[in-house]
């Protein structure tokens with residue numbers, strides 16, 4: 214039994230002994246012992262063994278309410294019965310046919326039915342591949358080279374989109390091909406005049422790519438007015454507008470941010486919920502751009518137009534099985550509505566806790582997201598009054614708060630909740646009871662942090 218006499222760090226070490234042992238092994242195998250940068254946690258991460266609904270259990274048998282939600286891939290929660298039945302049914306038929314297969318058709322039909330701007334689809338294996346494809350298609354279509362992207366926005370980890378994700382935004386990114394930085398033109402978020410100026414001064418821009426609810430799923434939020442302005446400016450300048458809906462697609466509304474804000478991009482990158490918790494991605498959009506993937510015999514097409522595209526796991530039948538069942542359920546709008554509604558309650562409850570502790574923190578976000586800001590310089594009557602649209606975007610994603618965020622995450626884990634270091638996402642599997650327990654856990658974690666002198 215962990216008591217209040219332990220420091221939180223000591224309590225964490227003794228409460229998760231099996232995770233600690235696994236991490237020692239993992240450290241000899243993986244850089245930093247992890248397989249994804251965000252899964253790194255000091256002094257060691259938690260190792261999860263199984264999950265169901267809104268819960269997951271670690272290798273020490275501890276239960277957690279989960280807000281990682283499969284990095285956003287699980288709007289229906291873990292192991293939804295219908296999704297699991299579809300996946301296990303497919304597993305008995307085969308995992309890879311090296312051939313066209315029936316499920317890819319139903320999967321694409323659902324995408325075209327649900328996503329407003331979708332005319333044709335190409336499946337990929339991940340969101341990174343989807344943004345890579347959308348950008349390359351844009352270059353072929355326009356005959357131009359560069360990408361305009363917004364500071365703080367994340368689109369995966371290929372060369373053209375890694376610049377400007379985290380502060381300092383203009384810093385070069387190690388390992389990208391020399392010159393990559395000059396091919397990506399960074400723009401401050403939510404500044405339509407800056408976009409207009411860049412497009413006026415530089416006639417070599419093929420596309421504008423944006424996370425349509427803002428960088429880091431609204432860590433730096435973006436509103437519908439900006440998207441509408443962007444649509445106009447892109448059309449006026451003959452630039453392709455790409456919505457990266459890898460996280461917002463099927464989440465903020467069934468048809469993603471484009472449905473919610475009623476703004477249609479030329480191309481959309483999808484992944485995560487698309488494949489129902491299994492690996493998968495897609496690009497969809499205007500027919501005449503998507504057709505650049507077609508194989509045609511004329512020489513000009515082959516040498517100047519055709520976008521080469523392969524990928525061993527494109528439209529994998531098991532991912533398709535999970536994706537089809539998930540999209541059929543998501544289509545009703547009910548899972549999005551429920552997850553969004555629970556997140557409102559969660560943000561409100563957590564902000565109440567922050568007020569009761571008198572901290573200059575807040576939990577903000579929109580739709581099913583919640584984001585921690587562990588320190589701000591606003592004079593607010595209540596944490597819930599924080600308006601991220603009025604805040605200097607350069608102060609979000611502050612690296613100075615990383616160890617505090619790790620401490621908070623440890624505190625939450627010790628109290629039966631797994632959020633990311635930055636916040637998390639609700640799902641349709643969460644309940645009001647989960648929200649109440651999470652708010653209590655947040656309260657206890659902060660009390661412990663205060664006692665340890667961390668806040």
Ligand SMILES: Cc1ncc(COP(=O)(O)O)c(C=O)c1O
Nearest residue numbers: 339340341367368369459460484
């Ligand atoms: C908005 C956005 N774009 C692209 C990606 C990259 O997707 P993947 O991790 O499937 O490569 C992510 C992943 O978190 C994302 O959130």
